[in-house]
Amino acid sequence: MNNRALNQGGYFCLLGLIFLILILGTSCQFRKAYPEARHGAKMIFDPVGNKILLFGGRGENLTGGKLLNDIWVFDSETQDWQEIKTSSPPTSRLSPGFVYDPSHHQVILFGGYTNKGRLADTWLLDLDEYQWKEIHPPHSPPARSDMGMAYDKSNQVVVLFGGYCLENQRDYCDDTWVFDPDLNHWIEMNPISSPPVMYGHSLNYGSFKQQILLWGGHMSIMDQGRISSAGYNNSLWSYSYPNNQWIELSPVNQNKPSPRYWHQAAYDSEIPGLVIFGGDGGYGFLADTWLYNPVLNSWEKIKFLQPPPARTVGSLVYSPDDEQIFLFGGLNEDMESFRDTWSFTFNEGGNWTMISGN
Incomplete structure (x- = not known):
């Protein structure tokens, strides 16, 4: 050659x-990078960075999926996900309490479910440095998962209600607790009356009337010394921290969402209103979207041609900068996890848009 x-x-x-x-x-x-499929994760919106944070959950499916403790950030402008490495993260878990504290630019994490049982730990995530820190208040709520937990912006405290508790610590899980981020301590409120014993309900701060709103949940009763199911809830409750008072609300219309638990919920401060999507109704998973309007004190079903697939224990959060609600993941009726991202806006009567698929 x-x-x-x-x-x-x-x-x-x-x-x-x-x-x-x-x-x-x-x-x-x-x-592009995406969080792995999961359910039981939690999301918050960080207005300082205009980003959505996703934490934890269980991957793949209901029984075989591994528990997670990762942090992912979603940029709604670029519609990209990015994993954030944090220092000294808490134990992997699903269905904890996870709320944003704007007064300290941090996330407050409490409890959740692990393979070794439910937890009663309290963690703070510094959103400037992405550093985790476990704190040890003198008093804490008993271990639990699937509780309702929300930040009360008008009073700058965190409100927690109910959840799936450890039976050997508390037979009934209908307790109300408040966490003060300035003092880093929990206090049990012991109001005169409360919503039923339940878990899998939603708790959101309603800015219109500066109140905490509770909806849905799996109710329980004590029957012959054992906790038994009392069905699913579809009543709406409000909590006033200054008055330490729960009040069951009575919307003016009879048309309201069917009873369910493990639904997805977020409060849209622009409309304003509480948005409910999907959940487990006992007879199957749901894919309906509802709005509770506190101005009119009424429910309205929002109809779509192509809503997200039916699911439960997904993650839902409102972004005021985008005036949109974002959905990630959840569990389908085959007990497999989603990894899709959706956005919802009330433009032209309401519309769901898929950002990334499963």
Whole structure:
């Protein structure tokens, strides 16, 4: 073989190598990262960074999926997910309390479910440095998961109600607790009356009347010394921290969401109103969207041509900067987890849009 043939062969090999590098580089450039499929995760909106944070949950399916303790950030402008590495993260878990504290630019985490049982730990996540810190208040709520927990912006405290508790610590889980971020301590409120014993309900701060709103949940009763199901709830309650008072609300219309638990809920401060999506109704998972309007004190069902697939224990959060609600993950009726991202807006009567698929 002459030198010219060798040179031509080397030339074509070089061209092939360059082409391969370009192809691989292009494919890597457009390969986006997403959180793995999960349910029982929690999301908050960070207005300082205009980002949505996703934490924890259980991956893959209801029984075989691993528990998670990762943090992902969603940028609604670029519609990209990015994993954030944090220092000294808490134990992997699902269905904890997870709320944003704007007065200290931090996340407050409480409890949740692990493979070794339910937890009663309290953690703070510094959103400037993304550093976790466990704190040890002198008094804390008993271990639990699937509680309702929300930040009361008008009073700058965290309100917690109910949840799935450890039976050997508290037979009934209908307790109300408040966490003060300035003092880093919990206090049990012991109001005169409370919503029923329940777990899997939602708790959201309603800015219109500056109150905590509770909806849905799986109710329980004590029957012959054992806790038994009392069905699903579809009543709406409000809690006033200054008055330490729960009040069951009576919307003016009879048309309201069917009883359920493990639904997805977020409060839209622009409308304003409480948005409910999906959940477990006992006879199947749901894919309906409802709005509770506190101005009119009424429920309205929002109808769509293509809503997200039916699910339960997904993650829902409102972004005031985008005036949109974002949904991630959840569990389908085959007991497998989603990894899809959706946005919801009330433009033109309401619309769901899929951002990324499963």
